[in-house]
Amino acid sequence: MNRGLLWFVVVGNGVLGLGLLAVSVGALLLPGQEQPWSTGTSLLLAAVGLSWSALGSLGFHWTYLHRTPTDGRSVIATTVDGCGALVVPWERRRRTIALLTSGLLALLLLYVAVSLRADGNPGWPIPLAVAVLAGFAVPDGFVGVAWAPRLVLTPDHVTVRGWDTEGRLAWDDVHNIAIVPTSREVLIRIVGRPDAASWSSRRRPRILTARRTKACTLDVPAHAVDVLPSRLVDALLVWVRAPATRAELATETGRMRLTAPGGGASSGTGP
Known part of the structure; x- marks a missing residue:
């Protein structure tokens, strides 16, 4: 894949993640009556923005752009x-990044499912099912990395x-x-x-x-x-x-x- 396109993804993820983090922090700093959503939602969005920047930008860079040395220094x-x-x-970092990304996605979808169910939305099983699929292999994946x-x-x-x-x-x-x-x-x-x-x-x-x-x-x-x-x-x-x-x-x-x-x-x- 073209490295220019990969760098575009890295920078784009970083900008979007940090932008979401800035918006959520800005919402938290507003007076209670002026906040566009609940404090809990702002905290969740801040966590998503920070994770998006870390995994979507730095993690993507390490996975697709970082070139592992081939000089046998670990032997x-x-x-x-x-x-x-x-x-x-x-080398275990790439696999760890992939597992963290899948785990974060599963937790986010689980939160969406719980929120939809609390609001009485009948569509809540859909994000729950996707969360299970996204997170199914994560626990065993971390066991494999730790092995x-x-x-x-x-x-x-x-x-x-x-x-x-x-x-x-x-x-x-x-x-x-x-x-x-x-x-x-x-x-x-x-x-x-x-x-x-x-x-x-x-x-x-x-x-x-x-x-x-x-x-x-x-x-x-x-x-x-x-x-x-x-x-x-x-x-x-x-x-x-x-x-x-x-x-x-x-x-x-x-x-x-x-x-x-x-x-x-x-x-x-x-x-």
Whole structure:
């Protein structure tokens, strides 16, 4: 999408949100008899205006205009479950902004439904139904964000903890690695052999629901990690094809292969 149009949306949301905030504050400052609506309505409009500016302008900018660095600055060599490992945390701000936006919309619609019902308007179930749809996935979405999704690479296994499910495969059971574009996002997909004995998975704690991952398939959204997709795939292919190199996953050498330009040179898209 054209960046000029995106900037127009950012500025437009900021102006509209701050304008609504200014109008509501101005209404609050008027004498009681001159206020165009109730104090409660003014406070609600002020909150909506402030949230509109924060999420509609700053949040939109972060989601669509901010470019996540691809220098691997978040990659760390550490210990996981007593084993040396490389850990690549997933970027969670974009998802958090989307969840906050959905939650705010659900609360606003709920307020509208309650107000309509109090006024005896028979149409109140409509905003209530939309509020339920908008907010249905929000609680579990925040649970997924708090679950700290990440990619974990040890000398023995590759583990992907996603938004809903954590899956693990032994390196020797990896069948294919590729960059897969989908209608929603670009994925780095690690596929295990159909009979992989090492495959294991578990769903995150859930309030209502959590999707299960496809058997023997590990997906990493390219936008969620700060490593170039091609560099990540190249490094993974090295560790799949050359078992002797997997020992470096417990060291700084492994981190450099994953983050340094040319560090994971390889060719092809599968073992």
